[in-house]
Amino acid sequence: MKFRAKIVDAACLNHFTRVSAMIAKLAKTCTLRISPEKLNFVLSDRAASAGVSMWCELEQENFFSEFQMEGISAENNAIYLDLTAENLSRALKTAQNARALKIKLTNKHFPCLTVSIELLSVSSSSRVVTHDIPVKVIPRKLWKDLQEPTIPDSDVSIYLPALKTMKSIVEKMKNISNHLIMEANLSGELNLKIETELVCVTTHFKDLGNPPPASEDASQERPPEQMAEVHIDIRKLLQFLAGQQVNPTRAVCNLVSNKIIHFDLLHEDVSLQYFIPALS
Amino acid sequence: MEAISPLPFMRKCWRHPPKLLVASAGREPVCFYLCLVFTVFSVREMKLHHRSGDWECGPQTPNDLGLLFGKAIQALSRISDELWLDPSEKGLALRSVNSCRSAYGCVLFSPVFFQHYQWSTSVKVNDNDSTMSNLNCKLGMKSILPIFRCPNSLERTVEKCKIFTRSDKCKVVIQFFCRHGIRRTHNVCFQESQPLQVIFEKNMCSNTLVIQPRVLAEALVLFTSSQEEVTLAVTPLSVCLKSSSDEPMDLTNSVYSEMFVGPDEFDFFQIGVDTEITFCFKELKGMLIFSEATHAPIAIHFDFPGKPMALSIDDMLLEANFILATLADEPSRASSPQSLCLSQNQKRSDLMHSTHNNSKADKNVTSKAPGCILSKAAPKRLYPSETLTNISALETCGSPTMKRANGDISEVPESSVSDTDRCQGLRICRR
Numbered sequence: 001m002k003f004r005a006k007i008v009d010a011a012c013l014n015h016f017t018r019v020s021a022m023i024a025k026l027a028k029t030c031t032l033r034i035s036p037e038k039l040n041f042v043l044s045d046r047a048a049s050a051g052v053s054m055w056c057e058l059e060q061e062n063f064f065s066e067f068q069m070e071g072i073s074a075e076n077n078a079i080y081l082d083l084t085a086e087n088l089s090r091a092l093k094t095a096q097n098a099r100a101l102k103i104k105l106t107n108k109h110f111p112c113l114t115v116s117i118e119l120l121s122v123s124s125s126s127r128v129v130t131h132d133i134p135v136k137v138i139p140r141k142l143w144k145d146l147q148e149p150t151i152p153d154s155d156v157s158i159y160l161p162a163l164k165t166m167k168s169i170v171e172k173m174k175n176i177s178n179h180l181i182m183e184a185n186l187s188g189e190l191n192l193k194i195e196t197e198l199v200c201v202t203t204h205f206k207d208l209g210n211p212p213p214a215s216e217d218a219s220q221e222r223p224p225e226q227m228a229e230v231h232i233d234i235r236k237l238l239q240f241l242a243g244q245q246v247n248p249t250r251a252v253c254n255l256v257s258n259k260i261i262h263f264d265l266l267h268e269d270v271s272l273q274y275f276i277p278a279l280s
Numbered sequence: 281m282e283a284i285s286p287l288p289f290m291r292k293c294w295r296h297p298p299k300l301l302v303a304s305a306g307r308e309p310v311c312f313y314l315c316l317v318f319t320v321f322s323v324r325e326m327k328l329h330h331r332s333g334d335w336e337c338g339p340q341t342p343n344d345l346g347l348l349f350g351k352a353i354q355a356l357s358r359i360s361d362e363l364w365l366d367p368s369e370k371g372l373a374l375r376s377v378n379s380c381r382s383a384y385g386c387v388l389f390s391p392v393f394f395q396h397y398q399w400s401t402s403v404k405v406n407d408n409d410s411t412m413s414n415l416n417c418k419l420g421m422k423s424i425l426p427i428f429r430c431p432n433s434l435e436r437t438v439e440k441c442k443i444f445t446r447s448d449k450c451k452v453v454i455q456f457f458c459r460h461g462i463r464r465t466h467n468v469c470f471q472e473s474q475p476l477q478v479i480f481e482k483n484m485c486s487n488t489l490v491i492q493p494r495v496l497a498e499a500l501v502l503f504t505s506s507q508e509e510v511t512l513a514v515t516p517l518s519v520c521l522k523s524s525s526d527e528p529m530d531l532t533n534s535v536y537s538e539m540f541v542g543p544d545e546f547d548f549f550q551i552g553v554d555t556e557i558t559f560c561f562k563e564l565k566g567m568l569i570f571s572e573a574t575h576a577p578i579a580i581h582f583d584f585p586g587k588p589m590a591l592s593i594d595d596m597l598l599e600a601n602f603i604l605a606t607l608a609d610e611p612s613r614a615s616s617p618q619s620l621c622l623s624q625n626q627k628r629s630d631l632m633h634s635t636h637n638n639s640k641a642d643k644n645v646t647s648k649a650p651g652c653i654l655s656k657a658a659p660k661r662l663y664p665s666e667t668l669t670n671i672s673a674l675e676t677c678g679s680p681t682m683k684r685a686n687g688d689i690s691e692v693p694e695s696s697v698s699d700t701d702r703c704q705g706l707r708i709c710r711r
Contacts, residue, residue, distance in 0.1 A: 087535045094502050094537075112536075127545075129502055132536040 001079055001137070003034055003105040006066040013101055016063050017092040018246065019056070019270050024089035025243035026054055026274070031138065031146055032113075034069050034079040037061075041085070042146050052149045055273040062269050072140060079105070080138035080146060083113065091115045091131035099126060111135050149273065152262055154254035155228035158184040159209045160263075163251065166192075167241035169203050174234050176201060179279065182237075183229035184255055186210050186222060194234075211252055228257040231279045240274050248272075346441055348598070350428035351573040352387040357421045358566025359385045359602075364475035365417040365445075365452065367399045371598075377476050382605040383563040384478045387570070393597040417445065418473035419452065427454055427466050437462075445470075478603050482581035482590040486552030487514060489580045493571035495545055496578060500568060502537045503561060509607070510564070512582070512589075513556040518542065524558050547577050557585050558607040567591050567602040574598070585609040 007013050023030060023041045033040040043054035060067045071077035095101050095117040106114045112132040119127040138146070160166065173180060173194045181193040190205040240263065250266040263274040356363055356376040360383075366373040371390040377383070391397040399415075440457040450472070456464040499521050503510055509524035522538035543549045571578050571593055582589035586608030593600040 091535060091537070108536075127539060127541055129539045130537065131502075134534070 001072060001105065002068065002070040003079055003103075004066070004068050005060070005064040005103050007063060007101045008065045008099075010098075012063045013092075013095060013098060015268065015270075017089070017095070019058065019267070020085065020089040020092050022243045022245065022267075022272075023056060024085040025245075026239065027085055029082060030054070030085050032081045032083055032135075033146065034081070035071070036069060036077060039063075040148075044145050052146065053275045055149055056270065057148075057272075058270045076140055076143075078143075080143060081105075081111070081113065082136040082138055083133060087131075087133045088113070088115075091133060094129060094131070095119070105135075106132070108132055111137055149275065151264075151273075152254065152256050152260060154262065155222065155257050156184045156186055156255045157211050157213070158186075158188065158190055158253055158255075159211060160251040160253050161190065161205045161208055163241055163244045163247060167238070167244075170234060170238050170241060173201060173203075174238060178234050179231060180234040180237060181229055181231050182253075182255065182261060183227040184208075184253065185227045186224040189227075190253070191227070228255045230255050230258060230261050230276075232261060232276050233279060236276045240276070346438060348570075348573055349389070349441075351570045352389075352598075352600070353421075353425060353428050355566040355570035355600075355602075356385045356387065357425050358569075359383045359563055361421045363419045363421055363424060364473065365415065365419060365470070366475045367415055369399075372397070373475075375475050375477065377478075378563070383560065384476070384603040385563075385567070385601070386477070387598060387600040389598045390596075415445065416472045416474050417452065417470040418475075419468055419470050423468045424454075427468070478588075478601075480588060480590055480601075480603050482579075482592060482601075485581040485583050485587075485590070487555065487580075487582050488548060488550045489514075489519065489546050490548035490577050491546050491580065492577050493568060493575070495541070497568055497572060499539050499541065500561075500565065502539055508561055509558050510561045511556055511558045512580075514551050515554045516543075516551045519546070548579070553584065555582070555584050556609075557582050557589055558609075559589060559604045563602070563604055564591070567600070570600060574600075582606070 007016060019041075027041075027043045031040075031042040031044070033042055037060060039058050039060055041054070041056040042052060044052045069077075069079065071079055092101075092115065095115075097120045099118045099120050101118075102114075102116045104114050104116075106112050108114075111134070113135050115131045115133065117129045117131075119129060169192060170180070173192065176199065177194045177196050179194070181195070182190070183193070184190040188206065188208040188210055190208055192203045192205075194201045244265070246267065248265040248267045250264075252264040254262040254264065256262070258278050260278060261276045263272075263276075265272040265274070352374055353363065356374055360376040360378045362376065364373075364375040366375055369391075371388050371393070373386055373388040375384075375386045377385075437458045438456045439459060442455040442457070443452065445452040451467050451469045454466045454468065456466075458464060500510075502521075503523060511522050511524045513520040513522065519541045520538055521541070523534075523536050567578075574593055574595055576593045576595045579592050579594070580589065581592070585606055588603050588605050591602045591604070
């Protein structure tokens with residue numbers, strides 16, 4: 001197994017740093033999947049076999065000036081690594097003014113992702129910083145739980161409002177109850193509801209717009225006013241929103257009534273899919 | 281002077297840091313004459329706006345000096361929860377030692393730092409020598425840190441700060457004269473306690489680096505705060521800061537980082553001995569915060585592992601010294617003679633106790649104690665010119681360890697002591 005990659009462009013480096021910071025906020029430990037064309041950050045709740053809850057994908061050629069990898073075998077040309085997202089994020093943050101950044105898979109007593117940074121410095125000599133991030137190689141038999149999730153057939157698909165606004169609202173709601181109801185319809189309306197014995201709080205978002213339907217039939221069947229609702233744990237929603245530091249280029253929310261909420265975000269060229277299952 | 285051998289060092293983390301040699305203050309109970317009268321001893325002008333810089337203190341830029349004072353206290357708060365206020369003719373020294381005696385910090389503000397600096401003490405001539413007494417003033421960080429904690433607000437609203445105390449009042453009064461005629465007064469009670477001072481000949485270290493604080497700050501960003509220990513490895517060609525590699529690297533989240541800095545990034549680079557020293561990261565951070573406020577370069581003096589390292593800032597208005605113990609790299613040998621440690625510790629605490637009692641009970645008694653000689657002879661600054669005086673003073677106190685030092689403090693103390701200690705550590709004396 002081999003992996004080496006290099007970033008020389010400052011903008012790419014910053015973008016990659018931002019992506020890793022976002023992942024660090026969304027998950028403590030996650031899986032990094034390396035394939036010839038892409039890098040994926042995957043979070044799956046393997047223990048609960050609830051499937052993949054986060055799938056983040058980026059095209060390697062948008063970031064790396066050099067990229068070489070060799071998977072476990074020719075048929076299975078991929079590498080799956082478990083790592084603590086915070087470690088990668090912190091290491092990348094130190095590369096603020098780097099001339100070049102190299103990542104490679106190494107084995108120093110145990111497998112590591114070695115990030116080596118050449119920093120610009122005022123004097124002639126450049127500073128070299130190295131971080132060895134411990135990783136765990138995931139055996140092939142566990143790969144099946146870490147595949148790209150299928151997008152569910154949703155009842156309603158809607159564009160999200162400003163995520164920062166949503167986050168501040170959800171934060172306040174968390175103080176009241178852990179049980180949040182999210183509902184939306186095809187008229188561009190989204191509601192966030194909290195219901196307790198003493199109080200009900202609802203926040204209404206209007207005129208959000210709906211993305212064009214996947215197929216003609218689906219849109220015609222459903223009345224535009226009818227809400228699809230999902231009951232979720234508010235903390236999961238909050239964790240998702242906390243990870244979004246910048247406003248995404250595109251943010252779509254797909255609801256499957258009483259089943260699951262699927263968030264589909266695009267940050268420039270990085271796509272992020274996040275699943276929150278309904279409370280049982 | 282007796283050198284107290286430290287407890288065996290336990291490596292896990294700095295909960296049990298390298299113990300230091302602590303020299304007790306003498307064979308006989310020490311009684312300091314404590315009839316001190318302090319009048320207003322520092323009044324300092326803080327300008328509201330940097331633009332209208334009109335300093336009486338000299339060509340110092342209108343960098344807020346009040347900020348420096350506050351930052352010094354903040355830096356020392358990282359070392360310990362207690363602070364000694366130690367005025368003398370050389371200026372006002374703020375001292376702090378951590379509870380495990382592995383770190384010591386001292387910031388000495390010269391009299392010119394203040395707009396007005398006045399202190400007085402009663403001097404008793406006794407036997408052959410006159411003894412100068414100290415204001416034995418120990419303040420809790422919890423009391424004093426909040427007063428100076430918000431340097432930005434200090435900068436904007438405070439025009440003048442006045443600090444005064446009298447030893448018989450047992451409290452320090454800090455007054456802020458603010459805009460619009462507002463005056464804020466803080467009374468902070470102090471405990472009577474002799475300040476500790478470290479003897480360390482930084483100019484006799486074989487390795488010296490002088491670096492701009494910004495560079496060091498950039499280096500330290502690399503290390504996560506979870507990492508307790510940092511190793512500095514030097515050769516004549518390179519300097520490397522890295523996370524300490526002694527702990528067994530395990531999978532659970534310890535990132536190993538290292539950074540190479542070229543010799544030309546240093547203002548001064550002198551490496552006599554290739555070495556790797558390991559010290560506590562947290563204490564270094566405190567010092568760094570302070571140095572960034574002073575904009576003065578930091579000098580790092582060190583030798584071999586086990587010997588303490590000194591970080592110092594020397595400015596026209598102040599001098600700061602932070603002495604940190606470093607890990608010795610020899611595998612542990614025989615365990616320490618616990619009984620010896622305890623008895624000496626007890627002795628020391630008895631000493632403190634008796635000093636305290638005496639000071640309270642009988643203010644008119646003065647005894648000529650070795651501690652007093654030391655305080656007179658000992659430099660407030662750790663400079664080689666006074667080495668010999670130090671040594672001779674120490675030698676007269678009859679410590680076997682010190683005797684062997686023979687004019688060269690940097691020599692390793694005798695093996696029977698170092699057998700037990702993993703770290704030669706700081707020599708601390710009571711003044």
